[in-house]
Amino acid sequence: MSDRVSFTIDGTRVEAFRSQSIMDAAMESGVYIPRLCHVPGLDPWGSCRVCTVKVNGRFSTACTQPAMTGLTVENDTEELNDLRRDLVEMLFVGGNHFCMSCEKSGNCELQAMGYRLGITAPLHPYLHPDRDVDASHPDIMLDHNRCILCARCVRTSRDLDGKQVFDFVNRGSDRRIAIDPGARLKDSDADVTDRALDACPVGALLRKREGFRVPVGEREYDHVAIGEEDGVDPVSDLWDES
Amino acid sequence: MNPVLQTDTERIVIEPVTRVEGHGKVTIHRDAEGRVAQARLHIVEFRGFERFIQGRPYWEMPVAVQRLCGICPVSHHLCAAKAVDLLVGGESLTPTAEKIRRLMHYGQFFQSHALHFFHLASPDLLFGFDADPVDRNVLGVAAAHPELARQGILMRKWGQEIIQATAGKKVHGTGAIPGGVNRSLTREERDTLRAPVSHMLTWAREALELARGYTLENLPDVGHFGDFESNYLALVRADGAMDIYDGELRAIDPRGEILLQEPDSQRYLDVIAEEVRPWSYMKFPYLKPLGPEEGWYRVGPLARVNACDFIDTPEAEEARQEFKGLAGGGPVHHTMAYHWARMIELLHCAEVIQRLLDDDDLLGAELRTEGPRRRREGVGILEAPRGTLFHHYRVGDDDLVTRCNLIVSTTSNNEGMNRSVTQVAKQRMEGVDRITEGMMNEVEVAIRAYDPCLSCATHALGQMPLIVELVDEGGDVLDRRARSGGS
Numbered sequence: 162m163s164d165r166v167s168f169t170i171d172g173t174r175v176e177a178f179r180s181q182s183i184m185d186a187a188m189e190s191g192v193y194i195p196r197l198c199h200v201p202g203l204d205p206w207g208s209c210r211v212c213t214v215k216v217n218g219r220f221s222t223a224c225t226q227p228a229m230t231g232l233t234v235e236n237d238t239e240e241l242n243d244l245r246r247d248l249v250e251m252l253f254v255g256g257n258h259f260c261m262s263c264e265k266s267g268n269c270e271l272q273a274m275g276y277r278l279g280i281t282a283p284l285h286p287y288l289h290p291d292r293d294v295d296a297s298h299p300d301i302m303l304d305h306n307r308c309i310l311c312a313r314c315v316r317t318s319r320d321l322d323g324k325q326v327f328d329f330v331n332r333g334s335d336r337r338i339a340i341d342p343g344a345r346l347k348d349s350d351a352d353v354t355d356r357a358l359d360a361c362p363v364g365a366l367l368r369k370r371e372g373f374r375v376p377v378g379e380r381e382y383d384h385v386a387i388g389e390e391d392g393v394d395p396v397s398d399l400w401d402e403s
Numbered sequence: 404m405n406p407v408l409q410t411d412t413e414r415i416v417i418e419p420v421t422r423v424e425g426h427g428k429v430t431i432h433r434d435a436e437g438r439v440a441q442a443r444l445h446i447v448e449f450r451g452f453e454r455f456i457q458g459r460p461y462w463e464m465p466v467a468v469q470r471l472c473g474i475c476p477v478s479h480h481l482c483a484a485k486a487v488d489l490l491v492g493g494e495s496l497t498p499t500a501e502k503i504r505r506l507m508h509y510g511q512f513f514q515s516h517a518l519h520f521f522h523l524a525s526p527d528l529l530f531g532f533d534a535d536p537v538d539r540n541v542l543g544v545a546a547a548h549p550e551l552a553r554q555g556i557l558m559r560k561w562g563q564e565i566i567q568a569t570a571g572k573k574v575h576g577t578g579a580i581p582g583g584v585n586r587s588l589t590r591e592e593r594d595t596l597r598a599p600v601s602h603m604l605t606w607a608r609e610a611l612e613l614a615r616g617y618t619l620e621n622l623p624d625v626g627h628f629g630d631f632e633s634n635y636l637a638l639v640r641a642d643g644a645m646d647i648y649d650g651e652l653r654a655i656d657p658r659g660e661i662l663l664q665e666p667d668s669q670r671y672l673d674v675i676a677e678e679v680r681p682w683s684y685m686k687f688p689y690l691k692p693l694g695p696e697e698g699w700y701r702v703g704p705l706a707r708v709n710a711c712d713f714i715d716t717p718e719a720e721e722a723r724q725e726f727k728g729l730a731g732g733g734p735v736h737h738t739m740a741y742h743w744a745r746m747i748e749l750l751h752c753a754e755v756i757q758r759l760l761d762d763d764d765l766l767g768a769e770l771r772t773e774g775p776r777r778r779r780e781g782v783g784i785l786e787a788p789r790g791t792l793f794h795h796y797r798v799g800d801d802d803l804v805t806r807c808n809l810i811v812s813t814t815s816n817n818e819g820m821n822r823s824v825t826q827v828a829k830q831r832m833e834g835v836d837r838i839t840e841g842m843m844n845e846v847e848v849a850i851r852a853y854d855p856c857l858s859c860a861t862h863a864l865g866q867m868p869l870i871v872e873l874v875d876e877g878g879d880v881l882d883r884r885a886r887s888g889g890s
Contacts, residue, residue, distance in 0.1 A: 261575065262459075262467035294458060296801035302460060369802055370491070372462045374771075376578065376586040377571025 168232035170194075170214075177228040184212055184223040187236070193388040194236050195245055195277065197252075197270055197362055198311035199224040203320060206312050210248050211274065213241060246278040247285075254285045255334075257292065257306035258363075264372030265364030267380030271309060272363075273387035292337070298346035300353040300369050308338055308365040317360035318351075326351045338365075412440055415832070417843050420444070420850055427855075429846055431828045437835065442828040444820050444850060446685040453807045461487045461798045465579050468794065468809070472856055474518065476575050477511035477566055478787035478812075481648070482794040484579035485783030489669075490798055492774025493582030499767030500583035506759045507569035507578055508648050508785070513603075513752040514562025515788040516704075516745050519854045520610060521555025524742060527848050528617050533841025551613075554606045558749075561596075561603055565756065568592045583771035590766060597760045604718075604757065607750040611722055614746040618739060625739035627830070629823030629849035632657035632736050634690060634699070635706035636815065638786050641666070643712030645751065647786035654690050654700060655710050659733040662690065668784045671793055675810060685817050688810055699818035702790025703853060704744035709734040716758070719751035738823050741852040787812045789854050813855045823849040 164179050170192050177186030182205060187194050198209040205224040212223040215235035223234070235241060252258075252271060260266045292305035310329070315338070318326040326349045330339040340349045351357070358366050377383065381390075412435070418428035432441040456467055464483040469476035481504055488494065496504070526539045529548060538547070545552035563573040568588060570576025578584050588596075618625060634657065638650035652674055654662040665674050677686040678695045689698035700706070708727075714720040726743060729735045735744075759765065783794045790812030797806040827849045831842045 261470055262463055264463065264466075294460075294803065296460065296803050302802075369460065370462055370581070372460070373466060373577045373580045374585050377576060 166228050166230040168228060168230060168234060170234040170236050171238070175228075179228070181228050182224055183214065183216070183221075183226045183228050183232070183234055186228045187223065192236065194223045195274060195388060196224060197249075197274060197309065198313060200313055200317075200360060203313065203316045203360075206316065209252070209309065209311055211245050213244060213248070215241065242278060245274075246280060249274050249278055250280055250283045250285055252309045253280070254283045254287045255290070256309065257289065263307065263364045264367065265307070267377065267383050268375070269364060269382075270362035270387060273382040276382070277386050277388060290334075295340075295346045296369070298349075298351060298369075301346055301351055301358065302367045302369050303338070303346055304365050304367065305337055306365075307363045309363055310336060310338070311362060313360040313362060314338065314357040314366050318355065318357040322355045322357055324350055324355065324357075326355070326357060413437075415838055415843070417846060420847050427850075429824055429850070431824075431832060431846070433832065437833060439825070439828045439833050442821075442825040442846075443682065444817075444824050446683050453809055456804055456807055458803050460802050461490055461796060461804055462581050462802075464794075464796060464804065465581075466575075466577050468807075469575055471809075471811070473574060474856060475511060475515050475787050475789065477507055477570065478785065478792055479794070480570070480576070481508055481579055482783040482785050482787070482792050483796075484581065485649075485785060486781040486794045486796050487581045488783075489778050489781035490776060490796075491581045492777055493772045494774075496583055496772055497767070497769040498764040499587050499769055500771065502759055502762060502764045503569050503584045503587055503770075504579055505648050506756065506765065507566055509752045509755050509759070510562045510565025510569070512562075512647060512788050513749060513756065514559045514566070516749045516752070517555055517558035517562065517610075519788075520614070520742065520745060520749070521552065521558070523854070524851055525551070525555070527844070527851065528613075528742070532845045532848050533839070536840060536844070539844070554609070557599075558603060558606055558610075561599055565596055568596060580771065582773040585770065587767055587770060588765045593760060593765055597757075600753070600757045600760065603753045604750070607746070607753040608718070611743075611746040611750050614743045615722070615725075618737070618743045621739075622737075626737050628845075629738040629827045629852070630736060631738075631822055631826065632734075633701045633819060634662065634693075635709045635734060636690070636700045636702050636791055637707040637710040638784065638791060639664075639711050640715075644715045645707055645711040645713075645748075647707070647748075649785065652784065652791070653710050655734060657734060657736065659709070663692065669780075669782045671782055671784060671795070675793070677810065677814075683817070685814055686810075687817050688815050689818075700815065701819040701853075702812055702815040703741060703788075704748050705735065705738075705741045706790060707786060708744040708747055714747075714751055716751050716754035719747050719754060722747045722750060738819075738849060738852050741854070745854070789813050789856055790815050811856070813853070816853045816855060820850055820853055820855060823852070 165176055166179050167174060167176050169175065170187055173192065175186050175190045175192065184194055184196065184199055188201065194212050194214060196212040198206045199212060207222045207225040210222060213220055214223045216226055217233055253275065260272050266272060295303040315327045318324045326340060327338050329336055330342060331337060340346060353368055358368055413433040415431040416428060420427045420429060428445050430443055430445060431439060434440045452468055452471055456464065459467060464487055465480045468483045469480040471479050522541045525544050526541065529544060530539045566576060567573045570578035578586060634654055636654045638646055639653045640646040640650045652665040652671065656662050663674060674691055675688055676691045677688045679686055687699065689695045690700060708723055714723050726735060726747060780797045785792055792812050793810040795808040796804050799805045824846055827846050831845050832838060
């Protein structure tokens with residue numbers, strides 16, 4: 162049996178290795194599927210659902226669905242982009258995302274995704290959850306208000322930093338990133354050089370005292386929409402550096 | 404004091420007060436004989452910055468707190484940056500950082516003063532206080548004086564472009580960071596900003612002449628319009644020169660004698676205190692050594708021109724000397740002279756911007772100074788377009804803000820604006836049978852002279868007492884709910 166498979170995304174033929182996901186195959190072929198929790202080089206997670214596509218007519222997350230010969234994948238359709246818009250909007254209203262004073266603004270994948278999908282103001286009501294800021298570490302800050310539970314820090318710390326600093330606690334709407342139960346960042350072996358800090362797509366995990374050093378006009382998404390960065394994934398260098 | 408009218412009084416309400424930044428209303432109570440019993444400017448909007456920035460990291464302050472305002476955010480941006488400079492050992496900025504910040508600040512002053520004079524105030528001055536409101540607005544100015552309106556728009560545009568070049572955006576930029584700035588100018592950017600300088604100087608001179616001529620021609624009327632003696636507070640350079648970015652706090656009395664001059668901005672609480680009154684969300688600051696009764700003061704263009712010994716740009720200094728001649732060299736107390744003083748500053752800003760744009764330090768690469776963190780507390784003071792602005796932050800070991808105090812320019816003019824409102828109401832509305840739209844506008848004219856920013860001024864949350872009363876047509880209180888201060 163050949164280790165190559167072939168399928169279509171929005172009518173375009175895409176080739177992939179049998180072990181690859183639809184997302185990985187699309188990325189290699191230069192087809193952009195919107196995503197937030199997926200990072201090349203890390204195990205797929207499938208939590209943000211933004212990469213939802215239709216595979217042979219059924220909804221599926223592209224980052225977790227294996228590529229197989231004969232699949233018909235719908236990606237850039239009005240129906241799917243409407244769905245993604247709702248998903249991203251719920252991420253906004255479910256946290257406390259104040260872009261106007263966030264140091265990640267302009268470099269934030271959530272914000273950039275909002276712009277790409279045409280979100281000007283949420284239609285869903287804000288939940289304004291009561292979340293705290295862990296600034297106990299001398300050089301690192303974890304702002305739970307902005308966390309979208311993508312687990313990129315969890316996976317990067319575990320798989321690339323070899324530390325397992327982060328994990329989840331609680332369930333449902335109470336779910337959040339934690340160090341250890343009852344512990345703060347200062348109690349962990351997190352370090353300012355950890356690649357987990359670079360993995361955060363939003364302004365939740367930050368190096369202290371570096372905010373706003375990049376001027377407006379020179380930030381990642383000041384001139385380019387997310388998904389149109391000359392074919393270079395903004396976080397793929399996480400893996401390259403390893 | 405109970406803010407509700409007595410049953411036998413007539414209540415006149417001006418709501419909203421127009422052509423000012425933010426939302427406010429004026430209530431005037433007349434007794435049965437038509438005498439003004441009480442007149443007040445109420446600030447009806449409600450913010451909360453001092454409270455909700457608690458728990459946020461200090462480096463967020465310059466970007467977060469500037470959202471107080473859409474007209475003078477640069478003032479808050481820079482004032483917060485000056486405060487947090489002290490937290491990172493950035494007491495002394497690099498020449499590039501200092502001059503980029505100054506350029507940003509003078510650019511903002513220029514656009515804000517142009518906005519106020521041309522867009523907000525000029526309809527009253529050009530058409531008269533009691534002109535038909537259909538014409539007495541910025542569109543009326545554009546129709547009757549198209550060249551003037553065009554100049555006003557282009558002057559604002561230039562100021563905004565200076566802000567964009569230094570802060571990254573025309574409104575709510577990010578240029579100032581703890582210990583410096585995040586960008587300098589390219590030679591092309593500098594040259595682009597420099598190109599229209601001569602036009603701006605010419606138009607600033609013309610605007611100054613308009614304000615000067617108006618004041619002198621109408622002195623018999625405007626000289627007594629909402630007019631009274633007061634103390635004044637402003638920053639001055641150590642040598643007494645006007646300086647809107649940095650300096651020493653100077654207060655003068657109504658005769659021009661220096662009441663105090665505090666060189667250490669960190670000790671501002673030795674100089675200033677604030678009083679809360681139950682009927683307004685805006686506090687009443689006063690000079691601490693004089694107490695609340697005698698220590699209230701005015702700020703803004705009139706205060707700065709009155710308080711400084713000189714202006715270090717030639718044309719503005721010449722204009723200052725003529726201005727001070729109105730009062731024989733002492734402080735000018737005419738409320739309507741705010742406009743003239745504001746236009747002196749407009750010309751001063753154009754002169755300073757011209758000087759800065761000739762300075763190659765603006766193109767430098769050394770943007771940030773940072774030493775060992777030495778303080779847990781920082782105070783920034785500067786002159787915003789509307790007056791002296793104070794930002795005070797206390798920070799915990801974890802870098803998060805634990806306490807914030809903001810004394811915003813307009814707040815310092817609270818007592819002055821209320822006195823002006825009262826005086827104009829007494830002058831124009833006492834004993835007359837019918838209150839006209841023109842009379843009501845005259846009250847607004849007095850407020851507008853201060854160029855208040857009511858959004859900026861109502862930044863506190865959780866400290867103000869709140870009283871809600873239900874009043875019937877006759878003025879009887881049907882129901883009352885009160886929340887005490889500090890809740």
